[in-house]
Every structure is written in structure tokens, then in C-alpha cells.
Amino acid sequence: MKFDLKKIKSYGDCYDGSVQLSFTLPIKCSGKAKEAAKKYVEKMGFKDVMVHYMKDIGENFTFFIVYGKAQHTIDVTKIKVEEAKFKKMDMYKIDDLIKKKIGRKLVVVGACIESDAHSIGIDAIMNMKGFHGNYGLERYKWIKAYNMGAQVPCVELVKKIREVNADIVLVSQVVTQRNIHIKNLTKLVELLEAENLRDKIILICGGPRITHKLALELGYDAGFGPGTVASDVASFFVQKFIEKHEL
Amino acid sequence: MRIDRKKVEACRKEAKKIALKLKEFIDLHSTTTIERSIVRLFGVDGVDKNGIPLPNVVVDHVKSFGGLARGVSYWLGNASIALNKNPQEIAELIAEKKINLSKLKKNDDEEIKKVIDRWADDAIKRIVKVRKERERLIKKLGEGEKPLLYAIVATGNIYHDIIQAKSAVKNGADIIAVIRSTAQSLLDYVPYGATTEGYGGTYATQENFRIMRKALDEVGEEVGRYIRLVNYASGLCMPEISVMGAFERLDIMLNDSMYGILFRDINMKRTFTDQHFSRIVNAVGGIIINTGEDNYLTTSDAIEHAHTVLTSQFINEQLALLSLLPKKQIGLGHAFEINPDIKNGLLYEIAHALLVREIFKEEPIKYMPPTRFMTGNIFKGHAMDTMFNLVSVLTRQHIHLVGILTEAIHTPFMQDRHISLETAKYVMNNARDLAKEIEFKKNGFIERRANKVLDEAYRLLRKISKVGLMRAIEAGIFANIARPIDGGKGLDGVFVKDQDYYNPFLKKFEKAMKNEI
Ligand code: B12
Numbered sequence: 001m002k003f004d005l006k007k008i009k010s011y012g013d014c015y016d017g018s019v020q021l022s023f024t025l026p027i028k029c030s031g032k033a034k035e036a037a038k039k040y041v042e043k044m045g046f047k048d049v050m051v052h053y054m055k056d057i058g059e060n061f062t063f064f065i066v067y068g069k070a071q072h073t074i075d076v077t078k079i080k081v082e083e084a085k086f087k088k089m090d091m092y093k094i095d096d097l098i099k100k101k102i103g104r105k106l107v108v109v110g111a112c113i114e115s116d117a118h119s120i121g122i123d124a125i126m127n128m129k130g131f132h133g134n135y136g137l138e139r140y141k142w143i144k145a146y147n148m149g150a151q152v153p154c155v156e157l158v159k160k161i162r163e164v165n166a167d168i169v170l171v172s173q174v175v176t177q178r179n180i181h182i183k184n185l186t187k188l189v190e191l192l193e194a195e196n197l198r199d200k201i202i203l204i205c206g207g208p209r210i211t212h213k214l215a216l217e218l219g220y221d222a223g224f225g226p227g228t229v230a231s232d233v234a235s236f237f238v239q240k241f242i243e244k245h246e247l
Numbered sequence: 248m249r250i251d252r253k254k255v256e257a258c259r260k261e262a263k264k265i266a267l268k269l270k271e272f273i274d275l276h277s278t279t280t281i282e283r284s285i286v287r288l289f290g291v292d293g294v295d296k297n298g299i300p301l302p303n304v305v306v307d308h309v310k311s312f313g314g315l316a317r318g319v320s321y322w323l324g325n326a327s328i329a330l331n332k333n334p335q336e337i338a339e340l341i342a343e344k345k346i347n348l349s350k351l352k353k354n355d356d357e358e359i360k361k362v363i364d365r366w367a368d369d370a371i372k373r374i375v376k377v378r379k380e381r382e383r384l385i386k387k388l389g390e391g392e393k394p395l396l397y398a399i400v401a402t403g404n405i406y407h408d409i410i411q412a413k414s415a416v417k418n419g420a421d422i423i424a425v426i427r428s429t430a431q432s433l434l435d436y437v438p439y440g441a442t443t444e445g446y447g448g449t450y451a452t453q454e455n456f457r458i459m460r461k462a463l464d465e466v467g468e469e470v471g472r473y474i475r476l477v478n479y480a481s482g483l484c485m486p487e488i489s490v491m492g493a494f495e496r497l498d499i500m501l502n503d504s505m506y507g508i509l510f511r512d513i514n515m516k517r518t519f520t521d522q523h524f525s526r527i528v529n530a531v532g533g534i535i536i537n538t539g540e541d542n543y544l545t546t547s548d549a550i551e552h553a554h555t556v557l558t559s560q561f562i563n564e565q566l567a568l569l570s571l572l573p574k575k576q577i578g579l580g581h582a583f584e585i586n587p588d589i590k591n592g593l594l595y596e597i598a599h600a601l602l603v604r605e606i607f608k609e610e611p612i613k614y615m616p617p618t619r620f621m622t623g624n625i626f627k628g629h630a631m632d633t634m635f636n637l638v639s640v641l642t643r644q645h646i647h648l649v650g651i652l653t654e655a656i657h658t659p660f661m662q663d664r665h666i667s668l669e670t671a672k673y674v675m676n677n678a679r680d681l682a683k684e685i686e687f688k689k690n691g692f693i694e695r696r697a698n699k700v701l702d703e704a705y706r707l708l709r710k711i712s713k714v715g716l717m718r719a720i721e722a723g724i725f726a727n728i729a730r731p732i733d734g735g736k737g738l739d740g741v742f743v744k745d746q747d748y749y750n751p752f753l754k755k756f757e758k759a760m761k762n763e764i
Binding site: 023057116117 | 444
């Protein structure tokens with residue numbers, strides 16, 4: 001079967017735009033509630049809406065599971081995704097490239113900043129052992145990696161950047177409730193700018209809810225999301241470093 | 248399941264040695280937060296005009312003139328005689344900079360002690376009254392069937408937390424934990440008043456405790472079960488939060504002896520000293536403590552490091568006993584955190600879970616759901632939670648933290664909790680008496696695995712016992728995390744007690760516990 005990429009919609013067991021939704025409304029479980037849920041989904045633009053499940057979950061709240069048929073289509077040919085652009089290489093190739101083109105070790109500092117105590121993400125990128133069988137930056141011969149761990153105040157990170165003359169800075173943020181990650185990441189950029197350090201480094205952030213697009217908006221050079229491995233990030237920053245310094 | 252009982256006793260012996268050695272250090276020290284908790288026990292509450300809690304104002308004041316080594320009690324007792332005022336009034340005068348405790352006339356030491364002891368007796372009466380009230384309500388309302396279902400709320404806003412909590416109770420939760428806001432553990436004071444803005448959780452304040460307690464009492468009446476309330480006595484204010492909890496009838500406190508060191512980089516001298524007094528307060532308050540071994544498995548492998556969980560449980564148990572906690576209040580923690588890709592992972596999980604139950608028979612064990620391997624695939628996550636529910640009922644766990652299908656995405660929505668509770672109830676009801684029917688094969692995989700973990704735990708305990716717990720943590724023995732003895736946050740709050748240091752509660756709590764049990 002062929003699907004027109006200019007006009008795709010969701011597929012269930014036939015090509016009808018079926019979508020599954022679940023949500024809670026702040027009303028008492030009743031026939032009226034069911035109708036409200038249906039109307040609510042219809043207003044989203046769905047047709048043939050069926051409220052298949054409705055449950056009183058207490059305190060005058062009702063939970064619904066609803067199916068409907070989306071009427072929109074998407075032109076996939078027009079979609080552009082902002083992703084960090086780089087050629088994927090493995091550790092050996094990356095080391096080789098640094099050796100040949102840069103001729104000295106790249107200095108990388110990593111930290112999970114401010115109130116965030118989640119160190120596992122940045123560890124996965126930096127620790128010797130790495131992640132999913134992909135070695136961390138500490139194992140690279142041509143990288144000097146400093147992993148500051150979690151709960152690192154921005155000022156401490158900046159101090160370290162100066163102290164070791166960092167080329168690359170890796171920042172992790174995991175907690176995102178009330179956009180605290182945005183506040184923290186912005187704080188760091190502002191501090192780096194105030195300290196005249198921003199242009200001297202390649203600044204990269206990552207975390208389960210970080211996208212490249214968001215990173216660019218916040219003034220970072222790149223952003224990496226879930227499932228990232230060290231060689232992805234390293235491929236990016238080595239190539240970026242070479243480009244930036246025209247080596 | 249047959250386990251090597253002799254080895255269990257040998258483990259306990261080593262753990263006791265480790266705990267006693269640490270206690271020698273603890274006994275010589277106090278901390279700023281312990282002193283603040285004493286101020287709180289004397290009934291001081293409120294904030295100054297800059298929003299700084301009065302207990303901090305008082306202790307900082309005493310520290311400023313170098314008087315802390317005698318203990319804050321002495322200075323308050325002396326001021327009370329000199330000025331004929333109670334602790335609250337004295338605290339307010341200090342806040343207004345109207346008095347300096349070091350400049351007051353020094354009264355007779357014995358007279359001062361009498362005043363302090365009277366305040367301490369009042370505090371104990373207040374706590375025991377709260378404890379009795381809990382006992383009365385449990386008798387009146389009854390409680391859920393074990394494993395008790397424990398649900399978390401974490402909206403950041405105490406009023407939303409209430410809606411979420413009441414809904415959870417109506418869906419079957421027996422226990423409600425209000426998760427604390429990110430990084431509260433690093434604040435060297437306890438925020439004040441009702442709060443509506445937290446990150447990843449809601450601030451632990453005495454007012455928030457009170458508001459939630461009231462809400463749970465109401466909904467408890469409605470559903471006809473006593474609903475337990477949980478918060479976190481961890482971080483830089485462990486003992487203060489325990490005092491607040493004892494006053495406001497919290498029922499369970501996360502109160503680990505090492506969590507802050509490992510997962511929040513709090514200095515170990517600080518944490519070890521704090522946890523001791525904090526746990527004593529919980530002991531008297533009739534509050535169950537929960538330990539945090541489950542967290543180890545988020546940073547280290549659940550099979551390879553299973554024995555570190557058991558090792559830590561043995562140590563936590565002995566430290567808790569030294570802090571006067573009876574076994575029925577020591578809720579050791581463990582977790583279902585094996586990589587779901589592993590063949591026969593379920594057998595390992597059963598072996599580990601059963602082992603804990605077999606070793607700590609009287610303790611209200613807390614069993615934690617999968618978190619680390621939960622992903623955005625909520626459907627698979629829900630299946631993992633279902634396996635966890637089954638193991639929990641099969642191995643007769645006591646406190647069951649319901650897993651949430653959206654674990655990897657956000658703090659739970661009301662509907663997420665509903666689905667999780669509904670499924671937990673289904674599985675547990677469906678397999679209610681399975682445990683009675685099952686015997687594990689002699690020398691089969693599960694039995695062998697359990698004994699292997701026990702064996703490894705014993706060896707690790709021996710190792711720790713040789714170097715001492717502080718050195719062992721410095722070497723990264725737990726959770727693959729190493730912390731230096733003099734590193735981390737909060738060391739500046741630790742001080743050596745003078746010869747004439749006085750904390751009336753140390754002896755009095757001990758006596759109260761003897762009378763109680
Ligand atoms: C383990 C864990 C913990 C451990 C952390 C231990 C440690 N030392 O890290 C402990 C128990 C301490 C913990 C505490 C808390 N946690 Co937590 N925790 C988790 C858990 C279960 C797993 C996270 C994890 O390690 N994933 C594995 C790693 C490898 O993945 P990752 O972080 O995404 O990293 C990868 C990519 O994102 C990327 N990456 C990450 N950083 C970077 C940086 C760069 C530069 C690059 C290039 C790439 C990159 O590469 C990594 C490898 O692929 C998640 C739930 C879940 N399953 O996701 C909750 C979770 C993250 N925690 C959460 C919360 C709320 C908390 C607390 C605030 C709870 C509380 N109120 O106390 C506290 C945090 C306190 C604080 N001060 O931060 C929430 C966050 C909700 C949100 N959206 O904001 C989650 C989602 C759970 C939940 N549903 O509530 N937690």
C-alpha cells in the first residue's frame with residue numbers, strides 16, 4: 001500500500017485517522033460528563049468520537065478513555081527537524097580526528113547544574129564505562145574530561161571552566177517541573193556572557209526533555225535528548241570545534 | 248525459603264559493631280539543626296521580619312558569640328530565668344535584636360536545668376499525646392490490608408496535593424506521601440507557612456503538614472480507614488522535620504542514615520549526627536521511619552549490587568535500634584529495579600524480595616516499584632508495575648509504593664495514580680493467598696540466589712567493619728558513589744560538645760521510650 005506523504009494521518013487497522021486519548025475532567029461522573037468529554041474531543045477537531053471508558057476517580061473528577069478520528073493531515077515532505085548536524089563517528093575515529101586536526105587534548109567539563117541532583121545522565125556521557133556499550137568521554141585518549149557531578153551551582157561550573165581552560169562544556173538538566181530547567185540553563189548562559197566566556201567555549205546541554213531546538217533558543221550550541229551516547233556528543237563537538245577554529 | 252540463619256546472625260553482629268563504632272563519633276557531636284530542633288521542641292515557631300525561621304535566628308545568635316558548644320538549651324534556660332520569659336518570647340526578642348543572651352546575668356546551673364527539664368517534659372507530653380491520638384484513630388477507623396498501598400503526590404502546591412491525595416484515597420491508597428520540592432534538602436532551614444510553588448514536589452513546612460493531616464483525617468473518616476501521612480526527614484534539617492512531624496501526626500518519615508550523603512552530597516559527619524537525634528524523635532513519636540536502599544539501585548546494577556542493599560539494611564537497622572526505634576518502626580527499603588531485558592529477572596526479584604522479608608520479619612518493609620527502567624512507553628511500564636505488584640503480594644511486603652506508568656515523564660497526574668492503584672488492587676486481590684500455596688524449590692534458583700546475596704552481604708559487612716562506615720563510604724561502597732569524609736554540604740554546622748553541654752531530650756526520650764513499650 002502507498003501513502004501520500006503530503007497528506008498522512010494516523011493509522012489503526014485502516015487508514016482513518018484513529019487516535020486514542022485519555023484525560024480527566026473536573027466534573028462528577030455522569031451522563032453529562034460523558035457528553036462533555038465527547039464535546040471536548042470534538043472541539044479538538046475529531047470526528048466519530050467514542051467515549052469508551054469513564055470512571056469516577058473521586059473528588060468530583062472523572063477519567064475518560066476516548067477514541068476519535070482526526071480530520072487533519074500532515075505534509076511530511078515540508079517538515080524540517082532541527083537536529084545537531086554532524087557525522088557520526090566512533091571513539092577511535094574521534095580520537096584520531098582530534099590528534100590529526102587539533103593536535104592536543106580537548107578539555108571537556110560536564111555537570112548537572114543548580115538544584116538538580118540527577119547525575120546518571122551526565123555520568124552516562126562522561127564516565128569511563130559509558131552507556132549502552134558506548135564508552136564515556138573519560139575513556140577517550142584525546143579528551144581530558146572533568147565530570148563535576150550533580151547539584152553544581154553555575155558559579156562553580158564557571159570557576160572550573162576558567163581553571164581548566166575548558167573547550168567544551170556539557171550541561172545536564174533532568175527535572176523540568178515548572179520549567180526549572182529553562183531557568184537554570186538561562187542562568188548559566190547569562191553568567192557565561194557576563195564573564196566573557198560564552199564565545200570561547202562550545203556549550204551543549206542535554207537531558208530527557210531537552211531538544212536541539214530548545215537548546216538553540218536558549219543560546220546553546222546544541223541539545224541532546226534521551227538515548228544519547230558519548231560518541232554522538234563527541235562527534236558533534238569535535239566537528240564543531242574544527243569548524244569554529246577553521247582547522 | 249531456607250536461608251542460612253547463622254549467617255544472618257553473623258551479619259547482625261558485624262552491623263552492630265559498625266553502628267557502635269559510629270555511635271562513638273555521634274555521641275561527641277551536635278549540629279546546628281539538632282539545636283534548632285531543640286528550640287522547636289521548646290515550642291518556638293514562626294519567622295522574623297525577613298522570613299528567617301526563629302529557630303535559626305536563635306541558634307545563629309548563640310553561634311555568633313561562640314556559645315553553641317554548651318547547647319542552645321542552656322542559653323534559653325538562663326535567659327528565661329533572667330528575663331522571666333518563655334522560649335518563644337525570648338526568640339522574638341532576639342529577632343528584634345533587643346537582647347544578647349551572652350550578656351545576661353548567669354544564673355545557677357541547677358536552676359537552669361530545672362527550667363529546661365520542665366520545657367522538655369512539656370514537649371514530650373505534647374508528642375505522646377499526638378501518638379496516642381494516632382493509636383486511637385487507628386483503633387476507631389481500622390487500616391488497609393497489607394501490603395498497604397502507598398501513593399505519592401507532588402504537585403508543588405499543597406492545595407492541589409490535597410485534591411490528588413483525597414482522590415488517591417478514594418481509589419484505595421492507604422498511605423499518602425507528599426514529595427518534597429527539589430533541593431529542599433539543601434536548605435539549612437525549614438520553609439514556613441502554606442506553600443504553592445515547589446519543583447518536583449511540595450515544600451515540607453509545618454503548616455503544609457497540618458493542612459494535609461486534616462485533609463487525610465477527613466477523607467479517612469469518609470472511607471473508614473486510617474490514612475497515613477508521609478514526608479521526608481532528610482537533608483540538612485533532618486531532626487527539625489522529625490519534630491514537626493511528631494507535632495503534626497505524620498505517620499511515616501523517610502529518614503535514612505546515608506541517603507543525604509550519597510544522593511545529595513551532604514557531609515557524612517553532619518548526616519550521621521543528625522540522623523541519630525532525628526530518629527530518636529521519630530521513635531518517641533511512634534513514627535515509622537523508611538530507609539532509602541531502593542535508591543542505590545538507580546545508580547548501580549540491581550543484580551550485581553543486590554548485596555549492598557542488604558548490607559545497608561543491616562546497618563540501617565542497627566543504627567535505628569541505637570536511636571531507640573523498636574523494630575516495628577523500622578521500615579527498611581528495597582526495590583524492584585532489575586533491567587527488564589534480563590532473562591529470568593522475575594526470579595531474581597522474587598529471591599531478593601523474599602530474602603528481605605525472611606531476614607527482617609518484624610520490620611514494616613517498604614517495597615519500591617521500578618523507576619530506573621521506566622521509559623516513555625507507558626504501556627510497557629504498566630506491565631512492569633504489574634509484575635512488581637505480583638511479587639509484592641507473593642512475598643508479603645508491608646508497605647507497597649505503587650508504581651506509576653508515567654514515571655519517566657512527570658510527577659503523577661491524578662489519572663495515572665488512579666490506574667496504578669486500580670491495577671495494584673486487582674493484582675493483589677487476584678493473588679491474595681498465593682504466598683500460602685507456594686514453597687520454593689529446595690536449593691532451586693531462588694533459594695541459591697538469596698543465599699548468595701546474603702553471603703556477599705556478610706563479606707561486605709566484614710570489610711566495612713574493618714575500616715569503619717565513614718571510610719567505606721569514602722571508598723564508594725554504596726550506590727557506586729564515593730563521598731569524602733570532610734566533603735559535601737553542612738560540615739560547618741557540626742560541632743564538638745563541651746563537657747557541660749546539655750540536651751535534656753537525650754535522657755528523657757530514652758525514659759519515655761522505656762515507659763511506652
Ligand atoms: C534515578 C532517578 C533519581 C535518583 C537520581 C540518582 C542520581 N544520582 O542521578 C534520585 C533518587 C536521587 C532522584 C531524585 C529525584 N527525582 Co528523580 N528520577 C530518577 C529516574 C528514576 C531515572 C533517571 C535516570 O537516571 N535515567 C537514566 C539516564 C541515563 O537517562 P537521562 O537522565 O535521560 O540521560 C540521558 C539523556 O537524557 C542524555 N543526557 C542527559 N544529560 C545530558 C547532558 C548532556 C550534555 C548530553 C549531551 C546528554 C545528556 O544522555 C543520557 C544518556 O542517554 C527518573 C524516572 C525515569 N525513569 O526517567 C526520575 C525523575 C527524573 N525524577 C524526578 C523527580 C521529580 C525527582 C525529585 C525532584 C523528587 C523529589 N521531589 O525529591 C528528586 C530530585 C531532587 C533533586 N535535587 O534533583 C522526576 C522528574 C519530573 C520532571 N519532569 O520534572 C522523574 C521523571 C520521576 C517522576 N516521574 O517524578 N531521582
